[in-house]
Amino acid sequence: MTGQVRTVDGRVAGRRGQATRQKLLDCLGEMLSTSPYRDVKVIDVARKAGTSPATFYQYFPDVEGAVLELAEEMAKDGAGLTDLVAGRSWAGKSGAAVAEELVEGFLSFWRKHDAILRVVDLGAAEGDKRFYKIRMKILNSVTNSLTDAVREQQAKGRIDEDLNPAGIAGSLVAMLAAVSSHQKGFQSWGVKHADLKPSLTWLLHLGITGRKPPK
Amino acid sequence: MTGQVRTVDGRVAGRRGQATRQKLLDCLGEMLSTSPYRDVKVIDVARKAGTSPATFYQYFPDVEGAVLELAEEMAKDGAGLTDLVAGRSWAGKSGAAVAEELVEGFLSFWRKHDAILRVVDLGAAEGDKRFYKIRMKILNSVTNSLTDAVREQQAKGRIDEDLNPAGIAGSLVAMLAAVSSHQKGFQSWGVKHADLKPSLTWLLHLGITGRKPPK
DNA sequence: CGGTAAGCTGACGGCATGACAGGACAAGTA
DNA sequence: TACTTGTCCTGTCATGCCGTCAGCTTACCG
Known part of the structure; x- marks a missing residue:
């Protein structure tokens, strides 16, 4: 039922990719509980996760999309x-x-x-x-x-x-x-x-x- | 009690100024009921009010500040x-x-x-x-x-x-x-x-x- | 040791932000 | 009408985030 996790551009995420993805989600969750929703920026989440904004966009269409996942x-x-x-x-x-x-x-x-x-x-x-x-x-x-x-x-x-x-x-x-x-x-x-x-x-x-x- | 309305840089707002200010508030209210809070931008509010972002910032520190006013x-x-x-x-x-x-x-x-x-x-x-x-x-x-x-x-x-x-x-x-x-x-x-x-x-x-x- | 697909990032055009200086405007004065 | 004053608005600019792409690196497989 739950198909494989896919990146925005259609590739299937492997072991490493899923880990990054999850890390981004975790960091997003943390940010949400420390700053107002309106001020949560992709770049902050990415920085916190030790990666780049481009990587974020590989897994989620935008902040809202990631929040939905959470x-x-x-x-x-x-x-x-x-x-x-x-x-x-x-x-x-x-x-x-x-x-x-x-x-x-x-x-x-x-x-x-x-x-x-x-x-x-x-x-x-x-x-x-x-x-x-x-x-x-x-x-x-x-x-x-x-x-x-x-x-x-x-x-x-x-x-x-x-x-x-x-x-x-x-x-x-x-x-x-x-x-x-x-x-x-x-x-x-x-x-x-x-x-x-x-x-x-x-x-x-x-x-x-x-x-x-x-x- | 309610002192005169003041601009961000300290001047007192006159008749015309207050009208502009109110118009900005009205437009903000309208935007809030039609788009998600996260997506309400200063520039859109200003455009809707037929003025410029700079004018908005003359009366409010940011979107949040204006919302507080509303x-x-x-x-x-x-x-x-x-x-x-x-x-x-x-x-x-x-x-x-x-x-x-x-x-x-x-x-x-x-x-x-x-x-x-x-x-x-x-x-x-x-x-x-x-x-x-x-x-x-x-x-x-x-x-x-x-x-x-x-x-x-x-x-x-x-x-x-x-x-x-x-x-x-x-x-x-x-x-x-x-x-x-x-x-x-x-x-x-x-x-x-x-x-x-x-x-x-x-x-x-x-x-x-x-x-x-x-x- | 190539081949292939996954994973990541630098870099870029575009747009919002926020600050400033200066122009436009209304109202009063002469 | 011309001039002055204080209010009001905006053009412009530096800064920073957004969202995308091409291309580089890494991992896995035969």
Whole structure:
């Protein structure tokens, strides 16, 4: 499925080429977390990787193209988030645990990938379908699981049937993503990480089940 | 308070100067909503405004500086969001109305200013204090009002005292902001605007009061 | 030891940046 | 009308990044 890695001019990349390519990606990732996206230049990435700009252009069409590559890598890692909710029960203590683990999962995933996620979010908000697709890839499976969960609770009469399950699930996921990406902001504003987690967990549980989590 | 507008080299801008300056800001705003932030160049803004790059640099240090100016303008407009919650009661029907109006207020404010808000969000997430401050200016008063509301509900025993009110309020506001900025995304994904609003309203009411809104 | 393809870079035209000096312009003065 | 003054704009220039190409070096193979 994943065909060989190819250079821009069509040649297949060998052992050495792939290493260079990866090094460029690594350096790009580093730059993204230390300087504003707008100021990340090809020449800086190349310098950092100990190579020349021309080499960069051999593997990527432009900075955006390379970022997309990084984002794809990250999306693979993000598939793990699904396991935190798929097929688990939202009843009683189990539900409380699911909520807590999902919150912690989001927070730490975002901490790990904050720089690239920022850019993906921007690209998606700007309407770029490629970035939007990646964002979906990460959030979609979680959203779907939560949508199912909401639907179940609706069947039990705990949530108004008129509400759109996908709307609720999507909003909750957006909340998790947003809070995660502004973690530092919350902290520098007086809300500690330790305070944030319980709040999110509570809101998530409440939103999915219509009930407060058991103590 | 707002001293006269000054050029980069210290002169006070007169009538004509201010007009040019404003025109540059307007054109910048337009460019931001049509092209990716990363690709907005001084020369394009200047061309669009029918002037030269040198003129742009007379009024702004760089693109970022001009964006900050635009963002300040928007922040003033955002002060109106506060009125939707300040001093209003979350009890019964009134509470349901407050929730609904706040949601609608956020959604339409974001629709109106989506381009600049994207950039402000990015800047804030990247750790730029100037952008962060503007983001605060918009969200802070709403968050504070909601924090008070949560605290009241805690006093009534409807919300666990252990939870941090600011954490809950902040998370809910983040949710509103995030969903608002990805409105188009939701739509192109199958969740209609009409479905989104009730979901958000429901979640907001539930989060603040601990109870479902009355029918 | 050639042959072949991969891998890298120097160099170049093109364009954006940012600074300056000086020209254009409006308004007041005589 | 001519002159003055201060505001406003732009031509121009040095600098630096972009994106491409031809061509050199390196690795692998028979």
